[in-house]
Each structure stands twice: as C-alpha cells, then as structure tokens.
Amino acid sequence: MIKIEELAKQLSAQIVQTHVSWVLLLEDVVYKIKKPVNFGFLDYSTLEKRRENCEREVLLNRRLCSNVYLGVVPISYVNGVYILEDDSHVVEYAVKMRRIPTERLLINMLDKASTDHMKLIAKRVFEFHTKVERKDEFGRIEIMKFNTDENFQQTQKYIGITIDAQDYAFIMEKTQTFYEKYGELFEKRIRNGRIRDGHGDLRLEHVAFLDNGICIFDCIEFNERFRCGDVINDMCFLSMELELYGRDDLSKVYEDEYRKLSKDEEFDIFLPFFKCYRAYVRGKVNSFLLDDPNYPNKEQAKTLAIKLFKLSASYARLI
Structure with missing residues (x-):
C-alpha cells in the first residue's frame, strides 16, 4: 500500500482525507488517491479497481466541470522514491485536477x-x-x-x-x-x-x-x-x-x-x-x-x- 505521508512529504503537499480518499493539495494542482477499501457498495480494494474508478471519475466529472479534471496519472515507486506521472513501476493511480481556490467554493x-x-x-x-x-x-x-x-x-x-x-x-x-x-x-x-x-x-x-x-x-x-x-x-x-x-x-x-x-x-x-x-x-x-x-x-x-x-x-x- 502506498505510504501517503511519505508521498505528501516528498511533494510538500497538504493531506486532506475522507473515508475513501486521500487528497494531496499542491499549489496549483490536486492529486486524489483512492484508499484500498471495500465497503460493499464501494470497492477500491485492488490497484486495477482503483485505476478503473479514477478513469470513470474523470469521465463523469467532465460533464459538469470540464476544465478542472486533467486526467488519470500513474504513481511509480523507484529506488525508494515516489515518482508522479511515471509508469515504470506503478504502485498507485491518482486523479489529477486543477486546484480550485477555496474561497470560490x-x-x-x-x-x-x-x-x-x-x-x-x-x-x-x-x-x-x-x-x-x-x-x-x-x-x-x-x-x-x-x-x-x-x-x-x-x-x-x-x-x-x-x-x-x-x-x-x-x-x-x-x-x-x-x-x-x-x-x-x-x-x-x-x-x-x-x-x-x-x-x-x-x-x-x-x-x-x-x-x-x-x-x-x-x-x-x-x-x-x-x-x-x-x-x-x-x-x-x-x-x-x-x-x-x-x-x-x-x-x-x-x-x-x-x-x-x-x-x-x-x-x-x-x-x-x-x-x-x-x-x-x-x-x-x-x-x-x-x-x-x-x-x-x-x-x-x-x-x-x-x-x-x-x-x-x-x-x-x-x-
């Protein structure tokens, strides 16, 4: 399982979490990573299921927010370091989004x-x-x-x-x-x-x-x-x-x-x-x-x- 605190530290990102996701907040972009959980009505238990749900999330959300959802990116782990948007040794996937200013919410x-x-x-x-x-x-x-x-x-x-x-x-x-x-x-x-x-x-x-x-x-x-x-x-x-x-x-x-x-x-x-x-x-x-x-x-x-x-x-x- 991905070590979210280690990744956040590496990116100098703030972590916000829900019961199903970790959200890494950077200055201009956001990476949303699904937790490996299975609640029955929601199943993110495997890497493949998380990738499929990331892709579906981007597709569906572009209906009402087309400019914010940038795509699905792989996260690799190479020589003890996480590398975003790299598919050489994929350990996780994330939805990449433009960061929405909080005052606009x-x-x-x-x-x-x-x-x-x-x-x-x-x-x-x-x-x-x-x-x-x-x-x-x-x-x-x-x-x-x-x-x-x-x-x-x-x-x-x-x-x-x-x-x-x-x-x-x-x-x-x-x-x-x-x-x-x-x-x-x-x-x-x-x-x-x-x-x-x-x-x-x-x-x-x-x-x-x-x-x-x-x-x-x-x-x-x-x-x-x-x-x-x-x-x-x-x-x-x-x-x-x-x-x-x-x-x-x-x-x-x-x-x-x-x-x-x-x-x-x-x-x-x-x-x-x-x-x-x-x-x-x-x-x-x-x-x-x-x-x-x-x-x-x-x-x-x-x-x-x-x-x-x-x-x-x-x-x-x-x-």
Whole structure:
C-alpha cells in the first residue's frame, strides 16, 4: 500500500482525507488517491479497481466541470522514491485536477451568496438533468427501497452513538409509509423521464464559482445506484446542506427556481422524502469515519453525524 505521508512529504503537499480518499493539495494542482477499501457498495480494494474508478471519475466529472479534471496519472515507486506521472513501476493511480481556490467554493461563500447565485446553480443543475442519459431502471421503487434498507442496516451499530433509537425507528417507519402511499408515483416518474444519470453528491463543497462559470465536481463514480436516480433526489442534496448550515433562505430560492424550471407536479411530494434520505446518508457516512483508525477528527465527525440524523428526522416529519 502506498505510504501517503511519505508521498505528501516528498511533494510538500497538504493531506486532506475522507473515508475513501486521500487528497494531496499542491499549489496549483490536486492529486486524489483512492484508499484500498471495500465497503460493499464501494470497492477500491485492488490497484486495477482503483485505476478503473479514477478513469470513470474523470469521465463523469467532465460533464459538469470540464476544465478542472486533467486526467488519470500513474504513481511509480523507484529506488525508494515516489515518482508522479511515471509508469515504470506503478504502485498507485491518482486523479489529477486543477486546484480550485477555496474561497470560490460555495461552502465558503455562504455569508455572501445571493439569490442570483442560487438561481444560477438551479439552472445549471436543471440543464444538466435534461441532457444526461435516462436511467429508468434506477427509478424503480425496489431500488430506492434497497438503498434505504441498506442505510438502516448499516447504521444499526450507531444507535445510541450518533443516532437516537427513537429517531431511527421513526425515520424507518415514515420511509416505509411513503413507499406504500406513493408507489404509483414512482412509476409515473419513470415514464416522465425524471430518472437520470446524475451527480449523486451535490454538496456545498462540490460547487465552485469560477471565472468560466459554475463548476460542480466530485460526483459519485463508484456505484451507479447512488449516482443515478430521481432528479429531485439529486438536486435536493444541496438544499439539505444549505439548511444544515442554517441558510434555509438560500435553499428556498434554489428549490423554487428548480421547481419553476422543471414544471414537476410531484416536486413538493418527493422533496422532503429525498431530503430525509440525503441527510441520513450523510449521517451514515460521517458515522463510518468513527471506525477509520487513521481518521484524525472523530469527535467532529460524530457531532456532525448527530446533527445530520436529527435533520433527517425533521424531514421525516414532513413526509
């Protein structure tokens, strides 16, 4: 396995990590390296799988952020030294990206983001959804139920740690009731072309205002089931995160603009359901960080997971 600290030291790079990746930050470029992990829904366990996922990541992300993704590069280890962009003795692969100035990220612009910013994002996301491939099979209620059942199964171990037992049972009950009540609408949305190959991880830190336009990056490449689905499920991740950070006003503008552009008759029925789902997924992912022996900020991850599960429960009350 690659020694990430050694590589970072050699490059004089800062390391940022998630539960699935290491990101090496240099002055002008970024190298994103996938951790050799297998969570079932995500498998980066072999070098070949990591290379394939790097290539898929570049291909998919160029749809919404073409100028940032430079390509996939090999990393060789020769005579005790790591050599980037060298294929003589490959030990790892990385996605090479232009570095986006942190002040351009929406997560760092919340104090000055405007109504116009939100409308521009909604328009960008809506136009993206109209152009990408239909993926009707991922709109089936069985697929969505598989996703939510998986979430509940994978978070049982965190009851009493990051999620309250009553909230866990309540969210699960409301989710099941929604399926029973609106099963026919899931089929209608498939017929109406509302199921698309989307982004899957449309978060505040993945939206940037660059000189050449809005860049939305870091989509999910590792599992179609999480990337493809209902367009509301895709777009509402961002509004959920805006509300997580207390910007309900910006969330409303974003949602209202997307609703207006999409002319979606079921928008208000599905919006709280999918926001409940998205908040739960984020709570789950932050809970996973508690099990990573190398993750340094576990208390921070735990606090955020608790907040996200509470947010998910608040959306469940609106279903």
